[in-house]
Amino acid sequence: MSTQLEDAAIGPSDWTSSLTYQSRATFRPTAADLRELAWKARSRNHALGVTGMLLYDRGRFFQTLEGPPESLKSLWDSISKDQRHTDIEILSEHIIPARLFGAWDLLSCHGDVADDSDVRRAKAGHELTRLVPSLIDLVLNGDDIGINKTIASLADQGWDGDTILTHLIEPTARALGDAWMSDDCSEFDLTIGLSMLQLAGHAVRNSPTPAALRQSRYSILLASAPGEPHTLGTSLLADLFTDAGWHVDMAFPDSNQALANQLAKQQPDAVDIGLSEAVPREHTLAKLRETVERSRFAAPDHLTVVSVGGRLFADAAATAENVGADHARKTVVGTSIKLAELIKLKRQEHGPR
The missing domain is CATH 3.30.70.100 (Alpha-Beta Plaits)
Structure with missing residues (x-):
């Protein structure tokens, strides 16, 4: 044959x-x-x-x-x-x-x-990242009380939400993905674990947003990549963008067309399309590029900044250029500020539409 x-x-x-x-x-x-x-x-x-x-x-x-x-x-x-x-x-x-x-x-x-240089950075690490193994144990044991106590204790010690998200919750999600890929936990454990991390992320105190950005009242559609079952990043972004004064809508589309339809209807200032924060998803890179292209043509007369995220970008295995996006977030923290800057820059370059 x-x-x-x-x-x-x-x-x-x-x-x-x-x-x-x-x-x-x-x-x-x-x-x-x-x-x-x-x-x-x-x-x-x-x-x-x-x-x-x-x-x-x-x-x-x-x-x-x-x-x-x-x-x-x-x-x-x-x-x-x-x-x-x-x-x-x-x-x-x-x-x-x-x-x-x-x-x-x-x-x-x-x-x-x-x-x-990678080895030196790994050895140095961050103080909170060293808590990842203990948090993984709590997650895999379903100990939501222990997780909440850990997060509350860090907040009491003065750690801000941005640091907890960047150096503990997001690395724990990636470690959980590693455990699943190594057959050290089941897909059910992975799904439940990410849900528990999502709840823990909701509990952290986010850093204040500059007043000028809060007054801008930009709008964003936070969407999981079509068919993506892991929504930790999208959920965490919802808290961060809401606290930053953005108008936030969320979408969990099952196809590029469904996402394009919502973008055409709402015409937000920005859209973030998220892959899994736990699993690399290398094989979805070409599909994500198609999603970004469809998103850009959803409302051709409206300027929309396109952001992408997920472990694939956090690990620097891919960039915004790879999929035709304007921005690829390595972490959820700071995304609202970066996208506000890109929206302002695009409007200056192209003028109002």
Whole structure:
């Protein structure tokens, strides 16, 4: 039986094939290793007329390639035999109407690499981040009383809400995701745990917002990415934006069209589209790019700042540019201020509409 790439190779010459796969690295690359890998791949891809993107994070590669079927088949023959990775799994393979990564011979980004500066930062850490293991135990044991006592104790010690969110609650969500990916907890445990962290996040005291921003009365639609079941970030943002004086609406769409319909109806000043704060979701990057594109065209005569978030961006495995957004938040804290600045800047550049 022929593969889809082989079938496409005998079709029209202007067809574009797309292939997405994930694999496990057989060694831990340094930042220099990844730069060299990307440089060589770009030269090869350019010669073949192939574009795409490559992610590396926590020992795994995730790559999407797109180009002429014959070129992609030749390239895949080489990639599948490369000794630098194993456990290769093809996630999708099909003909596409247009390239998602047409501007890049190879868009490359990475999170966890063997870098001396990363090691020093990890050793230094933050005082509250060192409480993550104990908070994980409380979460996995369903001890909501213990969680509330921990948060209340930190507040009594003078820790502000922004610090608790950034250095304890969000890192705990990522650690919970790691536990699930390592089969140390069930998907049910993960879901309940994120709900408990969401309640804990509601209890923290948020830092005051500058009066000038509160008077702006900007509006925002906080939405989970279509089909995304984890809504911790979206929920935490609702508190932060409300406290900052924004008009806040929320959406949990099941499709890009549903999100576009709501944006067209409400025409907010900004929209934040959130992926899971716990699980990387590398395979959803192309889908998120489509979501952002649809969101921009939902109300073409209205300027809307588009923000994205989730662990994929917190780990620096992807950027706003990767998905065509205006901003990618590494944390929920400070997002209202950053988006207010972007709204003001866009209005200055384009004028009122």
